[in-house]
Amino acid sequence: MTEQTPKGFWESFSGPNLGYVMEMYEQYLENPDSVAEEMKELFIQWGAPILPETGKTTHGQADISFQLPTNPNLFSKIVAAVKLADNIRTFGHLAADINPLHEANKEIRQMQLNEFDLTVEDLKSVPASFICPDAPSKVKNGYDAIEYLKEVYTKKVAFEFDHIHDLEEKHWIQRKIESGEFYVELTAEQKKNILRRLTQVEGFEKFIHRTFVGQKRFSIEGLDALVPTLEQMIIASVKSGVKTVNIGMAHRGRLNVLAHILEKPYELIFAEFKHASSADLIPSEGSIGITYGWTGDVKYHLGADRKEKNGSPMSARIVLANNPSHLEVANPVVEGYTRAAQDDRSTSGYPAHDPSRSFAILVHGDAAFAGQGIVAETLNMSRLNGYETGGTIHIIANNNIGFTTETYDSRSTKYASDPAKGYEVPVIHVNADDPEACVQTALFAYEYREKFKKDIVIDLVGYRRFGHNEMDEPMTTNPMMYKLVHQHPTVRVIYGEKLANEGLLPQEEVQNLDKEVQNQLQAAYDKVPSAEEHPDTKMTPPEIVVKGFERYQTAVAENELKLLNSELLQWPNEFHVFKKLERILRRRERVFDGEGKIDWAHAEALAFASILKDGTPIRFTGQDTQRGTFAQRNLVLHDDQTGAEYIPHHHLSDVHASFAIYNSPLTEAGVVGYEYGYNVFSPETLVIWEAQFGDFANMAQVMFDQFISSGRAKWGQKSGLVMLLPHGYEGQGPEHSSARMERFLQLAAENNWTVANLSTAGQYFHILRRQAQFLSKEEVRPLVLMTPKSLLRHPLASVDASALTNGKFNTVLEQPGLGEQQDRVERIILCSGKVAIDLEEKLKEYNDLSWLHILRLEQVYPFPEEKVQAIFARYSNLKEIVWLQEEPKNMASWTFVAPYLRKLAPKGAEVKYVGRPRRSSPSEGDPVVHKFEQNRILTEALVQTILKM
Numbered sequence: 001m002t003e004q005t006p007k008g009f010w011e012s013f014s015g016p017n018l019g020y021v022m023e024m025y026e027q028y029l030e031n032p033d034s035v036a037e038e039m040k041e042l043f044i045q046w047g048a049p050i051l052p053e054t055g056k057t058t059h060g061q062a063d064i065s066f067q068l069p070t071n072p073n074l075f076s077k078i079v080a081a082v083k084l085a086d087n088i089r090t091f092g093h094l095a096a097d098i099n100p101l102h103e104a105n106k107e108i109r110q111m112q113l114n115e116f117d118l119t120v121e122d123l124k125s126v127p128a129s130f131i132c133p134d135a136p137s138k139v140k141n142g143y144d145a146i147e148y149l150k151e152v153y154t155k156k157v158a159f160e161f162d163h164i165h166d167l168e169e170k171h172w173i174q175r176k177i178e179s180g181e182f183y184v185e186l187t188a189e190q191k192k193n194i195l196r197r198l199t200q201v202e203g204f205e206k207f208i209h210r211t212f213v214g215q216k217r218f219s220i221e222g223l224d225a226l227v228p229t230l231e232q233m234i235i236a237s238v239k240s241g242v243k244t245v246n247i248g249m250a251h252r253g254r255l256n257v258l259a260h261i262l263e264k265p266y267e268l269i270f271a272e273f274k275h276a277s278s279a280d281l282i283p284s285e286g287s288i289g290i291t292y293g294w295t296g297d298v299k300y301h302l303g304a305d306r307k308e309k310n311g312s313p314m315s316a317r318i319v320l321a322n323n324p325s326h327l328e329v330a331n332p333v334v335e336g337y338t339r340a341a342q343d344d345r346s347t348s349g350y351p352a353h354d355p356s357r358s359f360a361i362l363v364h365g366d367a368a369f370a371g372q373g374i375v376a377e378t379l380n381m382s383r384l385n386g387y388e389t390g391g392t393i394h395i396i397a398n399n400n401i402g403f404t405t406e407t408y409d410s411r412s413t414k415y416a417s418d419p420a421k422g423y424e425v426p427v428i429h430v431n432a433d434d435p436e437a438c439v440q441t442a443l444f445a446y447e448y449r450e451k452f453k454k455d456i457v458i459d460l461v462g463y464r465r466f467g468h469n470e471m472d473e474p475m476t477t478n479p480m481m482y483k484l485v486h487q488h489p490t491v492r493v494i495y496g497e498k499l500a501n502e503g504l505l506p507q508e509e510v511q512n513l514d515k516e517v518q519n520q521l522q523a524a525y526d527k528v529p530s531a532e533e534h535p536d537t538k539m540t541p542p543e544i545v546v547k548g549f550e551r552y553q554t555a556v557a558e559n560e561l562k563l564l565n566s567e568l569l570q571w572p573n574e575f576h577v578f579k580k581l582e583r584i585l586r587r588r589e590r591v592f593d594g595e596g597k598i599d600w601a602h603a604e605a606l607a608f609a610s611i612l613k614d615g616t617p618i619r620f621t622g623q624d625t626q627r628g629t630f631a632q633r634n635l636v637l638h639d640d641q642t643g644a645e646y647i648p649h650h651h652l653s654d655v656h657a658s659f660a661i662y663n664s665p666l667t668e669a670g671v672v673g674y675e676y677g678y679n680v681f682s683p684e685t686l687v688i689w690e691a692q693f694g695d696f697a698n699m700a701q702v703m704f705d706q707f708i709s710s711g712r713a714k715w716g717q718k719s720g721l722v723m724l725l726p727h728g729y730e731g732q733g734p735e736h737s738s739a740r741m742e743r744f745l746q747l748a749a750e751n752n753w754t755v756a757n758l759s760t761a762g763q764y765f766h767i768l769r770r771q772a773q774f775l776s777k778e779e780v781r782p783l784v785l786m787t788p789k790s791l792l793r794h795p796l797a798s799v800d801a802s803a804l805t806n807g808k809f810n811t812v813l814e815q816p817g818l819g820e821q822q823d824r825v826e827r828i829i830l831c832s833g834k835v836a837i838d839l840e841e842k843l844k845e846y847n848d849l850s851w852l853h854i855l856r857l858e859q860v861y862p863f864p865e866e867k868v869q870a871i872f873a874r875y876s877n878l879k880e881i882v883w884l885q886e887e888p889k890n891m892a893s894w895t896f897v898a899p900y901l902r903k904l905a906p907k908g909a910e911v912k913y914v915g916r917p918r919r920s921s922p923s924e925g926d927p928v929v930h931k932f933e934q935n936r937i938l939t940e941a942l943v944q945t946i947l948k949m
Helices: 016-030 037-046 072-095 120-124 142-153 167-178 188-211 226-239 254-260 266-274 330-342 366-371 373-381 418-423 435-452 479-487 491-501 507-526 543-547 558-568 579-593 600-613 669-681 694-708 711-715 741-746 761-773 834-845 865-872 894-904 927-942
Strands: 157-160 244-249 304-306 317-320 358-365 393-398 427-431 456-461 618-622 659-663 686-690 722-726 754-757 783-787 812-814 827-831 852-857 859-861 880-888 910-916
Touching: 072 120, 072 142, 072 157, 120 142, 142 167, 157 435, 167 435, 188 226, 188 254, 188 266, 188 435, 188 491, 188 507, 226 244, 226 254, 226 358, 226 393, 226 435, 226 456, 244 254, 244 330, 254 266, 254 317, 266 507, 330 358, 330 373, 330 669, 358 366, 366 373, 366 393, 366 418, 373 418, 373 669, 393 435, 427 435, 435 456, 491 507, 558 579, 558 600, 600 618, 600 761, 618 669, 669 686, 669 694, 686 761, 694 711, 694 722, 694 741, 741 754, 741 859, 741 894, 761 783, 812 865, 827 834, 827 865, 834 852, 834 880, 834 927, 852 865, 859 894, 865 894, 880 894, 880 927, 894 910, 910 927
Parallel strands: 244 317, 244 358, 358 393, 393 456, 427 456, 618 659, 618 686, 686 722, 722 783, 754 783, 827 852, 827 880, 880 910
Antiparallel strands: 157 427, 304 317, 754 859, 812 852
């Protein structure tokens, strides 16, 4: 019996699926009852392949008609051939020619015929479409198909995508590679432009090397192709409609990217090397925005903002982020930039998110990509609701070395790119000595990003022509590598010879290009004035920064706040709020009628509502932030019958600003960096990050140190980011007590941020509103808030509604009922945050406290000197000024406030400390011991004789 198999039937089972079907068929031949009934019906209906007959398919290959099998052995060869083809797809990268310094090993076991018990003749009997249905017409049989696959998977580009689970995505990549679409044929003009750019890249580095001898520049040489790769990727994105491209990279190659992608004038870069004034060289507005802080940074850390240039192939706005030396920490910052550029925050609800408006390119070092945990944190955020940016293109600038450490000492994986595979990110390795392959890879990467809205990694494999910096001698530590490097021609030379051999450019013209570039660089250098003999070394902040917040109004009219409160307590009739939570929320209904008080979360909800009403968008993220770590917030309500969500802040009347609130991943450094970037790129937005516990901010210390505290002084980069850090000693042990206020205070200078430790919900309401008012102004600065835990619902921390409708934020609060008999006060206690409430409760145990006054320092930095001094001046008999804190003496505020208190203390008044002694750990682990210590501290503060500690 003979049956005809429909055209394209077996092609639909290509790849791993075909292998599985064939294995099942072989099993069926031996025992028909051993396979599933569906498979049996399939085989009975369609028959099985023996020998192909002639005909044409849509792929231009022989059509396949089949008879029922007579030779099961042949069928096993077909199965083996399909497995071999899949092995080539999976392991071809191991045999690819991707390293400029080493020849590839083309004979790997995974691709050898004898490993599959195959011969050339066996393969010739297999239909080509079984092996590679997308191959060009020159592929006639299975042997041709195998050889073709070896060719496309082992060129100077190598692919890893077998780890991707989505079949549509996987098959799309496979078709692009095997159909030849990946290898876009470049025009003669495109090739000439690539050579011209490579000449500029190399020429720039050579000019600096000989002109500024011994100065660090962290040159790009060995990875020169990075620049045309970036350029063509950006051009492709502009054609697709992208308006903003955000780039993050470390220092290697940065100056070249600034010059040739951001178009920072050569003159400006040379002036920085020459330590000359650049005042007359700064270009006019509309080209490139260059800002500096007052203390500045080294030239290879600086970023730039190139405005959109109509008529240019790269007409988008291009931003290169400022970057500290901690190599990869700019990654989440750039992602934050990008999400901010994609979000439309002009309407209520969540921002409208459009990934086509902007995209990010992150350029990594090879050692850093494998070694820095922030890389994994950033990759993990790439597909999360609150953080996705529609796909980032990662380029590993792979020098095969980190400082002096070679790959065998810097990673446990074969490739630097391997961490990305855990996130199902495709990886393309490309030889940096083949600029055409680099450009083809760039175009493919952008097309993939546009189609699948996912990250992709380009592993640009090259080398480093000099040492870690140009003063290093790498032969002392890496002699074998650098013997190869010293013998290796530059990519400009290699590519120039290639184009000359193709007849596109005569060799003389290639050489003339180099001369033209050097003449251009010399002309730019000649414009730079001489080095300044007496440069300005004062490095003082602008006056408006020094003055800080002066005039602000944060109170909200009662009728307006009452309406907002009412709207926040409305939800659809068919929406079922968890009954226990509903009862708690309903308590808020009559606070403006004098029933009950406003606690911390209620004050926060009203602050957010009023800020939105003023037209300021809000973005709020953190671990469990929607509910609140302590079940206090509940800004996102959940229907307890359907799981549906309802956010009252999205349904306020007459609001034209978005409110985004997301639970973040269990990541501190990555999320803080992301929110900082989002805030910098959308300065009109109140961006808030909340730590689950303030102690967890430890994991984001690099972001506080290198971006948030110092970004304005180094780079002129303003931020109004708010950080909420739960802080307070409740006996929960070392990792759930202290937000490490001392670290933020140690970084406090030049009005760089506000550090506050509040004691009432009203203070919280007003400080949030104050922050929102100054977001887009020159006075703006980040806000570090020690937020409470036990005080969230504490009656003494709650306030009457009048506290919100009157007044403003007070940097210092005086304890009511104390200090009224000014001539009798001998001691003033100053404290901050939760311990002030503990102290207020303790006061109930004492009868006569006329000798005492208590001040709550709500804003620790900037220290309110004038306010404190004015209060001290009221008390002529003052003998003791006591700083009270619950933290150990070497932590929290004591070492910061002590110099201020000694400076302000009236003559004859002694400054003393009450609190825990110096400790290496921030708190006790035993709650019983904690209570004992806490009581000791409070008691000591209130006895009339204090022992010095």
